[in-house]
Protein backbone atom coordinates (compact mmCIF):
# COMPACT_ATOMS: atom_id res chain seq x y z
CA UNK A 501 0.00 0.00 0.00
CA UNK A 502 1.20 3.50 -0.87
CA UNK A 503 -0.08 6.31 1.36
CA UNK A 504 0.44 10.08 1.27
CA UNK A 505 0.07 12.27 4.32
CA UNK A 506 -0.50 15.96 3.60
CA UNK A 507 0.83 17.82 6.66
CA UNK A 508 3.96 16.79 8.54
CA UNK A 509 3.18 18.36 11.90
CA UNK A 510 2.59 16.35 15.08
CA UNK A 511 -0.51 14.48 13.98
CA UNK A 512 0.46 14.00 10.35
CA UNK A 513 3.84 12.58 11.34
CA UNK A 514 2.41 10.32 14.07
CA UNK A 515 -0.07 8.83 11.56
CA UNK A 516 2.52 8.62 8.77
CA UNK A 517 4.83 6.80 11.17
CA UNK A 518 2.03 4.39 12.15
CA UNK A 519 1.27 3.57 8.50
CA UNK A 520 4.96 3.26 7.59
CA UNK A 521 5.46 1.03 10.62
CA UNK A 522 2.95 -1.39 9.06
CA UNK A 523 5.24 -1.69 6.06
CA UNK A 524 3.33 0.71 3.81
CA UNK A 525 5.30 3.08 1.59
CA UNK A 526 4.38 6.49 2.96
CA UNK A 527 5.24 9.98 1.72
CA UNK A 528 4.81 13.07 3.89
CA UNK A 529 4.20 16.44 2.25
CA UNK A 530 4.24 19.85 3.94
CA UNK A 531 5.04 23.47 3.16
CA UNK A 532 7.86 23.41 5.73
CA UNK A 533 10.99 22.33 3.84
CA UNK A 534 13.10 21.99 7.00
CA UNK A 535 10.68 19.48 8.50
CA UNK A 536 10.61 17.46 5.26
CA UNK A 537 14.39 17.53 5.08
CA UNK A 538 14.63 16.19 8.65
CA UNK A 539 12.22 13.35 7.78
CA UNK A 540 14.00 12.48 4.51
CA UNK A 541 17.60 12.67 5.75
CA UNK A 542 17.42 11.69 9.41
CA UNK A 543 14.10 9.82 9.69
CA UNK A 544 13.17 12.26 12.42
CA UNK A 545 10.84 15.22 12.95
CA UNK A 546 12.58 17.11 15.75
CA UNK A 547 10.34 20.17 15.31
CA UNK A 548 7.06 18.34 16.04
CA UNK A 549 7.89 14.94 17.57
CA UNK A 550 11.33 15.36 19.14
CA UNK A 551 13.28 12.21 19.97
CA UNK A 552 11.14 9.91 17.81
CA UNK A 553 12.85 7.63 15.29
CA UNK A 554 10.68 7.33 12.17
CA UNK A 555 10.46 4.17 10.02
CA UNK A 556 12.71 4.03 6.92
CA UNK A 557 9.60 3.47 4.75
CA UNK A 558 8.50 7.04 5.54
CA UNK A 559 9.64 9.41 2.77
CA UNK A 560 9.14 13.13 2.27
CA UNK A 561 8.49 15.41 -0.69
CA UNK A 562 7.72 19.11 -1.02
CA UNK A 563 6.13 18.61 -4.45
CA UNK A 564 2.49 17.76 -4.10
CA UNK A 565 2.28 15.96 -7.47
CA UNK A 566 5.26 13.75 -6.62
CA UNK A 567 4.03 13.12 -3.08
CA UNK A 568 0.63 11.94 -4.35
CA UNK A 569 1.95 9.78 -7.21
CA UNK A 570 0.44 6.30 -6.94
CA UNK A 571 -1.25 7.06 -3.60
CA UNK A 572 -3.84 4.47 -2.57
CA UNK A 573 -4.69 6.36 0.62
CA UNK A 574 -4.49 10.11 1.29
CA UNK A 575 -4.47 11.60 4.79
CA UNK A 576 -5.26 15.28 5.23
CA UNK A 577 -3.43 16.39 8.38
CA UNK A 578 -2.94 20.15 8.06
CA UNK A 579 -4.62 22.61 10.47
CA UNK A 580 -8.25 23.41 9.63
CA UNK A 581 -7.49 26.85 8.13
CA UNK A 582 -5.09 25.21 5.63
CA UNK A 583 -7.47 22.46 4.47
CA UNK A 584 -9.06 24.44 1.61
CA UNK A 585 -5.81 25.75 0.03
CA UNK A 586 -4.11 22.36 0.43
CA UNK A 587 -7.01 20.46 -1.18
CA UNK A 588 -7.12 23.03 -4.02
CA UNK A 589 -3.40 22.36 -4.60
CA UNK A 590 -3.75 18.59 -4.33
CA UNK A 591 -7.01 17.92 -6.15
CA UNK A 592 -5.60 17.39 -9.66
CA UNK A 593 -3.40 14.61 -8.32
CA UNK A 594 -6.01 12.60 -6.38
CA UNK A 595 -7.85 9.90 -8.30
CA UNK A 596 -11.41 8.66 -7.82
CA UNK A 597 -11.42 5.51 -5.74
CA UNK A 598 -8.63 6.68 -3.40
CA UNK A 599 -9.87 7.05 0.18
CA UNK A 600 -9.17 10.54 1.57
CA UNK A 601 -9.02 10.61 5.36
CA UNK A 602 -9.53 14.00 6.96
CA UNK A 603 -8.00 14.27 10.45
CA UNK A 604 -8.09 18.09 10.73
CA UNK A 605 -10.57 19.33 13.32
CA UNK A 606 -12.37 22.58 12.74
CA UNK A 607 -15.10 24.73 11.22
CA UNK A 608 -14.00 27.08 8.45
CA UNK A 609 -14.34 30.68 9.55
CA UNK A 610 -15.72 32.31 6.38
CA UNK A 611 -18.11 29.55 5.29
CA UNK A 612 -18.86 27.80 8.63
CA UNK A 613 -18.33 24.48 6.85
CA UNK A 614 -16.96 21.41 8.60
CA UNK A 615 -13.75 20.01 7.14
CA UNK A 616 -15.42 17.37 4.95
CA UNK A 617 -17.84 20.03 3.70
CA UNK A 618 -14.81 22.13 2.73
CA UNK A 619 -13.17 19.17 0.99
CA UNK A 620 -16.40 18.38 -0.88
CA UNK A 621 -16.68 22.03 -1.86
CA UNK A 622 -13.30 21.75 -3.61
CA UNK A 623 -13.23 18.19 -4.94
CA UNK A 624 -15.26 16.95 -7.93
CA UNK A 625 -18.42 15.02 -6.97
CA UNK A 626 -17.13 11.55 -8.02
CA UNK A 627 -14.49 11.79 -5.28
CA UNK A 628 -16.96 12.60 -2.47
CA UNK A 629 -17.93 9.02 -1.55
CA UNK A 630 -14.28 8.23 -0.79
CA UNK A 631 -14.02 10.79 2.02
CA UNK A 632 -13.59 9.64 5.64
CA UNK A 633 -12.96 11.28 8.99
CA UNK A 634 -10.66 9.87 11.67
CA UNK A 635 -11.30 11.36 15.09
CA UNK A 636 -11.26 10.48 18.78
CA UNK A 637 -9.03 10.67 21.87
CA UNK A 638 -5.58 10.53 20.29
CA UNK A 639 -2.65 12.72 21.30
CA UNK A 640 -0.03 12.55 18.55
CA UNK A 641 2.78 12.04 21.09
CA UNK A 642 1.12 8.95 22.56
CA UNK A 643 0.24 7.44 19.17
CA UNK A 644 3.81 8.08 18.02
CA UNK A 645 5.11 6.17 21.06
CA UNK A 646 2.79 3.24 20.26
CA UNK A 647 0.62 3.70 23.35
CA UNK A 648 -2.84 2.06 23.14
CA UNK A 649 -5.38 4.31 21.42
CA UNK A 650 -8.93 3.88 20.07
CA UNK A 651 -10.56 6.20 17.51
CA UNK A 652 -13.59 6.44 15.24
CA UNK A 653 -13.42 6.34 11.45
CA UNK A 654 -16.57 7.75 9.89
CA UNK A 655 -17.55 7.66 6.24
CA UNK A 656 -20.85 7.83 4.41
CA UNK A 657 -19.91 4.70 2.56
CA UNK A 658 -19.37 1.75 4.91
CA UNK A 659 -16.88 0.14 2.53
CA UNK A 660 -14.62 3.19 2.78
CA UNK A 661 -14.88 3.34 6.58
CA UNK A 662 -13.88 -0.32 6.71
CA UNK A 663 -11.01 0.18 4.26
CA UNK A 664 -9.62 3.06 6.33
CA UNK A 665 -10.16 1.08 9.56
CA UNK A 666 -8.08 -1.78 8.14
CA UNK A 667 -5.37 0.57 6.90
CA UNK A 668 -4.82 2.11 10.34
CA UNK A 669 -5.50 -0.87 12.60
CA UNK A 670 -2.47 -2.08 14.58
CA UNK A 671 -2.06 -3.87 17.89
CA UNK A 672 -1.92 -0.45 19.61
CA UNK A 673 -4.27 1.60 17.40
CA UNK A 674 -7.89 0.46 17.22
CA UNK A 675 -10.31 2.30 14.90
CA UNK A 676 -14.08 1.71 15.14
CA UNK A 677 -16.26 2.49 12.12
CA UNK A 678 -19.25 4.83 11.99
CA UNK A 679 -21.56 6.26 9.35
CA UNK A 680 -21.96 9.56 11.22
CA UNK A 681 -19.47 11.91 9.58
CA UNK A 682 -20.98 15.16 10.87
CA UNK A 683 -21.30 13.86 14.46
CA UNK A 684 -17.62 12.93 14.52
CA UNK A 685 -16.60 16.24 13.02
CA UNK A 686 -18.61 18.47 15.36
CA UNK A 687 -17.45 16.45 18.38
CA UNK A 688 -13.80 16.70 17.36
CA UNK A 689 -13.94 20.39 16.68
CA UNK A 690 -15.98 21.91 19.52
CA UNK A 691 -14.29 19.88 22.27
CA UNK A 692 -11.24 22.10 21.70
CA UNK A 693 -13.31 25.13 22.72
CA UNK A 694 -14.53 23.40 25.89
CA UNK A 695 -10.90 22.42 26.62
CA UNK A 696 -9.99 26.11 26.76
CA UNK A 697 -12.73 26.52 29.37
CA UNK A 698 -11.32 23.51 31.25
CA UNK A 699 -7.86 25.10 31.25
CA UNK A 700 -9.27 28.36 32.59
CA UNK A 701 -11.16 26.46 35.30
CA UNK A 702 -8.04 24.56 36.38
CA UNK A 703 -5.83 27.63 36.13
CA UNK A 704 -8.16 29.48 38.47
CA UNK A 705 -8.14 26.59 40.94
CA UNK A 706 -11.84 25.84 40.56
CA UNK A 707 -11.48 22.17 41.42
CA UNK A 708 -13.04 18.87 40.40
CA UNK A 709 -16.73 19.86 40.69
CA UNK A 710 -16.28 22.61 38.13
CA UNK A 711 -14.34 20.33 35.77
CA UNK A 712 -17.04 17.63 35.87
CA UNK A 713 -19.72 20.26 35.24
CA UNK A 714 -17.79 21.70 32.29
CA UNK A 715 -17.28 18.34 30.63
CA UNK A 716 -20.94 17.40 31.09
CA UNK A 717 -22.45 20.71 30.05
CA UNK A 718 -19.84 21.02 27.29
CA UNK A 719 -20.96 17.68 25.92
CA UNK A 720 -24.59 18.85 26.10
CA UNK A 721 -23.92 21.88 23.91
CA UNK A 722 -21.68 19.96 21.49
CA UNK A 723 -24.49 17.40 21.10
CA UNK A 724 -27.09 20.14 20.50
CA UNK A 725 -25.02 21.59 17.67
CA UNK A 726 -24.19 18.20 16.17
CA UNK A 727 -27.82 17.04 16.25
CA UNK A 728 -28.92 20.32 14.66
CA UNK A 729 -26.46 19.49 11.85
CA UNK A 730 -28.02 16.04 11.47
CA UNK A 731 -25.82 13.88 13.73
CA UNK A 732 -26.88 10.85 15.73
CA UNK A 733 -26.74 11.95 19.42
CA UNK A 734 -25.19 8.60 20.37
CA UNK A 735 -22.09 9.45 18.34
CA UNK A 736 -21.36 12.21 20.84
CA UNK A 737 -21.19 9.75 23.74
CA UNK A 738 -18.60 7.76 21.77
CA UNK A 739 -14.88 8.16 21.15
CA UNK A 740 -15.23 11.16 18.83
CA UNK A 741 -17.45 12.96 21.35
CA UNK A 742 -17.12 12.24 25.05
CA UNK A 743 -13.85 10.32 24.55
CA UNK A 744 -12.05 13.21 22.89
CA UNK A 745 -13.65 15.76 25.23
CA UNK A 746 -12.45 13.97 28.37
CA UNK A 747 -8.95 13.62 26.94
CA UNK A 748 -8.63 17.24 25.90
CA UNK A 749 -10.09 18.66 29.09
CA UNK A 750 -8.07 16.55 31.48
CA UNK A 751 -4.53 16.22 30.13
CA UNK A 752 -1.65 18.66 30.19
CA UNK A 753 -0.71 17.41 26.70
CA UNK A 754 -3.73 19.36 25.38
CA UNK A 755 -2.70 22.60 23.69
CA UNK A 756 -6.20 24.04 24.03
CA UNK A 757 -6.23 23.35 27.76
CA UNK A 758 -2.82 25.04 27.94
CA UNK A 759 -4.32 28.09 26.21
CA UNK A 760 -7.01 28.18 28.91
CA UNK A 761 -4.45 27.94 31.72
CA UNK A 762 -2.50 30.77 30.13
CA UNK A 763 -5.63 32.94 29.87
CA UNK A 764 -6.34 32.31 33.56
CA UNK A 765 -2.78 33.50 34.29
CA UNK A 766 -3.51 36.76 32.47
CA UNK A 767 -1.65 36.04 29.22
CA UNK A 768 -3.15 36.82 25.80
CA UNK A 769 -4.16 34.04 23.41
CA UNK A 770 -1.62 35.33 20.86
CA UNK A 771 1.23 35.17 23.36
CA UNK A 772 0.26 31.67 24.50
CA UNK A 773 0.06 30.39 20.91
CA UNK A 774 3.45 31.92 20.10
CA UNK A 775 4.93 30.03 23.08
CA UNK A 776 3.25 26.80 21.90
CA UNK A 777 4.53 27.18 18.32
CA UNK A 778 1.74 24.89 17.11
CA UNK A 779 -1.95 25.21 16.29
CA UNK A 780 -4.47 25.29 19.13
CA UNK A 781 -7.60 24.82 17.03
CA UNK A 782 -9.95 25.91 19.83
CA UNK A 783 -8.94 29.56 19.50
CA UNK A 784 -10.07 29.93 15.88
CA UNK A 785 -12.92 27.47 16.35
CA UNK A 786 -14.42 29.33 19.32
CA UNK A 787 -15.28 31.96 16.74
CA UNK A 788 -16.53 29.68 13.97
CA UNK A 789 -18.48 27.38 16.33
CA UNK A 790 -20.13 30.39 17.94
CA UNK A 791 -21.07 31.81 14.51
CA UNK A 792 -22.43 28.44 13.40
CA UNK A 793 -24.45 28.09 16.61
CA UNK A 794 -25.92 31.55 16.08
CA UNK A 795 -26.77 30.77 12.47
CA UNK A 796 -28.48 27.51 13.44
CA UNK A 797 -30.17 28.93 16.56
CA UNK A 798 -28.35 26.58 18.97
CA UNK A 799 -27.68 27.65 22.56
CA UNK A 800 -23.94 27.19 23.35
CA UNK A 801 -23.18 29.14 26.53
CA UNK A 802 -19.67 27.74 27.18
CA UNK A 803 -18.61 28.43 23.59
CA UNK A 804 -20.10 31.92 23.85
CA UNK A 805 -18.21 32.58 27.12
CA UNK A 806 -14.89 31.42 25.61
CA UNK A 807 -15.51 33.53 22.52
CA UNK A 808 -16.06 36.59 24.72
CA UNK A 809 -12.87 35.89 26.71
CA UNK A 810 -10.80 35.41 23.54
CA UNK A 811 -12.25 38.10 21.31
CA UNK A 812 -14.02 40.66 23.52
CA UNK A 813 -11.58 40.88 26.43
CA UNK A 814 -14.00 39.48 29.04
CA UNK A 815 -12.07 38.51 32.20
CA UNK A 816 -12.12 34.70 32.68
CA UNK A 817 -13.52 35.07 36.23
CA UNK A 818 -16.39 37.20 34.95
CA UNK A 819 -17.08 34.63 32.23
CA UNK A 820 -17.49 31.93 34.88
CA UNK A 821 -19.82 34.14 36.94
CA UNK A 822 -21.85 34.90 33.82
CA UNK A 823 -22.23 31.16 33.16
CA UNK A 824 -23.30 30.44 36.75
CA UNK A 825 -25.78 33.32 36.77
CA UNK A 826 -27.59 32.40 33.55
CA UNK A 827 -31.31 31.96 33.95
CA UNK A 828 -31.95 28.72 35.85
CA UNK A 829 -33.51 25.88 33.85
CA UNK A 830 -34.09 22.10 33.80
CA UNK A 831 -31.00 19.99 33.05
CA UNK A 832 -32.45 18.07 30.09
Ligand SMILES: NC(=O)c1ccc[n+]([C@@H]2O[C@H](COP(=O)([O-])OP(=O)(O)OC[C@H]3O[C@@H](n4cnc5c(N)ncnc54)[C@H](O)[C@@H]3O)[C@@H](O)[C@H]2O)c1
Nearest residue numbers: 508509510511512531532578580582604605639640778779
Ligand atom coordinates in the same frame (compact mmCIF):
# COMPACT_ATOMS: atom_id res chain seq x y z
N1 LIG B 1 -1.69 16.83 17.53
C1 LIG B 1 -2.62 15.98 17.86
O1 LIG B 1 -2.46 15.22 18.83
C2 LIG B 1 -3.88 15.88 17.04
C3 LIG B 1 -4.73 14.80 17.26
C4 LIG B 1 -5.91 14.71 16.52
C5 LIG B 1 -6.21 15.68 15.57
N2 LIG B 1 -5.37 16.73 15.38
C6 LIG B 1 -5.75 17.72 14.36
O2 LIG B 1 -4.86 17.59 13.25
C7 LIG B 1 -4.68 18.87 12.62
C8 LIG B 1 -3.19 19.15 12.52
O3 LIG B 1 -2.72 19.28 13.85
P1 LIG B 1 -1.20 19.11 14.26
O4 LIG B 1 -1.21 18.88 15.70
O5 LIG B 1 -0.50 18.13 13.41
O6 LIG B 1 -0.66 20.58 13.94
P2 LIG B 1 0.87 21.08 13.98
O7 LIG B 1 0.82 22.53 14.30
O8 LIG B 1 1.68 20.16 14.81
O9 LIG B 1 1.35 20.90 12.45
C9 LIG B 1 0.69 21.49 11.37
C10 LIG B 1 1.49 21.19 10.10
O10 LIG B 1 0.75 21.67 8.99
C11 LIG B 1 1.64 22.39 8.13
N3 LIG B 1 0.89 23.39 7.39
C12 LIG B 1 0.21 24.45 7.86
N4 LIG B 1 -0.34 25.14 6.84
C13 LIG B 1 0.01 24.49 5.71
C14 LIG B 1 -0.25 24.72 4.34
N5 LIG B 1 -1.01 25.75 3.93
N6 LIG B 1 0.28 23.86 3.43
C15 LIG B 1 1.02 22.81 3.83
N7 LIG B 1 1.30 22.52 5.13
C16 LIG B 1 0.79 23.38 6.05
C17 LIG B 1 2.67 23.01 9.07
O11 LIG B 1 3.87 23.33 8.35
C18 LIG B 1 2.85 21.88 10.07
O12 LIG B 1 3.84 20.98 9.65
C19 LIG B 1 -5.44 19.88 13.48
O13 LIG B 1 -6.69 20.15 12.91
C20 LIG B 1 -5.61 19.17 14.81
O14 LIG B 1 -6.76 19.58 15.53
C21 LIG B 1 -4.21 16.84 16.08
